[in-house]
Amino acid sequence: MIVTVTPNPSIDRTVEVPELVPGAVLRATGHRVDPGGKGVNVSRVLAHFGRPTLAVMPGGEGELASLLRRAGVRPVCTPATGATRVNTALVEPDGTTTKVNEPGLLLTAAQLDALVDTVRVHASSADWVVTAGSVPTGAASDLHGRIVRAARRAGARVAVDTSGDALRHAVAERPDLVKPNVAELAELVGHPLPALADVLAAARELCSDGIDTVLVSMGAAGALVVDRDESWHVASPSVAVRSTVGAGDSTLAGYLIALGAGAKKPDALVHAVACGAAAVGLPGTAVPGPADVDPTLVRPASTPDSTLDLTGEAA
Ligand SMILES: Nc1ncnc2c1ncn2[C@@H]1O[C@H](COP(=O)(O)OP(=O)(O)OP(=O)(O)O)[C@@H](O)[C@H]1O
Numbered sequence: 001m002i003v004t005v006t007p008n009p010s011i012d013r014t015v016e017v018p019e020l021v022p023g024a025v026l027r028a029t030g031h032r033v034d035p036g037g038k039g040v041n042v043s044r045v046l047a048h049f050g051r052p053t054l055a056v057m058p059g060g061e062g063e064l065a066s067l068l069r070r071a072g073v074r075p076v077c078t079p080a081t082g083a084t085r086v087n088t089a090l091v092e093p094d095g096t097t098t099k100v101n102e103p104g105l106l107l108t109a110a111q112l113d114a115l116v117d118t119v120r121v122h123a124s125s126a127d128w129v130v131t132a133g134s135v136p137t138g139a140a141s142d143l144h145g146r147i148v149r150a151a152r153r154a155g156a157r158v159a160v161d162t163s164g165d166a167l168r169h170a171v172a173e174r175p176d177l178v179k180p181n182v183a184e185l186a187e188l189v190g191h192p193l194p195a196l197a198d199v200l201a202a203a204r205e206l207c208s209d210g211i212d213t214v215l216v217s218m219g220a221a222g223a224l225v226v227d228r229d230e231s232w233h234v235a236s237p238s239v240a241v242r243s244t245v246g247a248g249d250s251t252l253a254g255y256l257i258a259l260g261a262g263a264k265k266p267d268a269l270v271h272a273v274a275c276g277a278a279a280v281g282l283p284g285t286a287v288p289g290p291a292d293v294d295p296t297l298v299r300p301a302s303t304p305d306s307t308l309d310l311t312g313e314a315a
């Protein structure tokens with residue numbers, strides 16, 4: 001069982017436009033609505049692959065919960081007041097995506113405690129807890145850190161995908177896995193990471209601080225897995241990009257799905273990249289299932305080429 005936690009879930013609205021022109025009235029050529037939020041998306045991929053999952057999130061039994069049930073995910077809703085935020089993505093024909101994320105629910109201290117307590121209860125029967133996304137308005141930036149601590153004490157392995165101060169606090173609690181993109185990792189270590197060698201060094205720094213695995217997603221350059229002893233790189237196959245929203249979440253889900261099926265880290269990385277590549281070929285925040293993912297299109301994991309220039313990737 002993989003429990004996901006999304007402290008700031010969303011309903012994702014995607015609007016396709018011929019071209020993004022600031023100040024103009026744009027005529028949409030298509031639109032869709034998906035459940036959203038990073039942990040929620042991980043659960044959606046897991047459910048597509050038939051893996052047991054539940055999605056812990058603040059909010060009532062509203063539209064998001066019913067969208068999730070339709071996607072085969074069991075939502076576990078914790079106390080909150082107000083409506084789930086709506087995040088809007090404007091997507092141009094070449095896949096260029098402009099995203100407007102609302103701040104989200106304002107949670108009281110008691111509601112934040114209830115979220116952490118709910119994680120603690122479900123973590124005791126989980127193989128992994130994935131805590132991901134931004135922190136809701138008003139919550140302290142140590143929220144993911146509190147979740148990591150509660151889940152680890154309950155005996156689960158923990159994966160984190162967040163950014164900024166929230167990532168810093170979470171890392172201090174030594175989760176088992178972190179999944180930053182290059183920009184998030186650069187912010188964490190406090191300097192730019194223009195080449196793969198820099199990304200490797202930054203990821204190794206985290207491993208020497210006690211994190212077992214760093215899974216770095218690098219946009220079109222694929223992804224990297226680094227642990228204390230080894231590192232592997234898998235390049236992404238070239239795909240026609242429809243929407244990059246949720247690609248990182250699909251990457252993380254793909255990695256955990258493969259580990260759960262007994263794969264070693266390099267093979268899990270291949271499946272992760274195959275899932276990320278499949279996600280970018282899908283519209284809006286649609287996430288892939290087995291029918292969309294073809295790991296044979298992805299080359300096997302190899303020793304990272306540290307001279308690879310990442311300038312322009314995965315910001
Ligand atoms: N332009 C692209 N071409 C091919 N594959 C891509 C492209 N962009 C992303 N991917 C795939 O998706 C994975 C995740 O992408 P990325 O690093 O952009 O994640 P992210 O920044 O965490 O995304 P998000 O937060 O939107 O989910 C990459 O490792 C890669 O496999």
Ligand SMILES: O=P(O)(O)OC[C@@]1(O)O[C@H](CO)[C@@H](O)[C@@H]1O
Pocket residue numbers: 008010012035036037038041087101132133134135245246247248249285
């Ligand atoms: O505002 P956050 O929590 O940082 O990110 C939320 C979000 O952009 O992340 C997901 C894609 O990864 C989307 O489903 C969702 O809209």
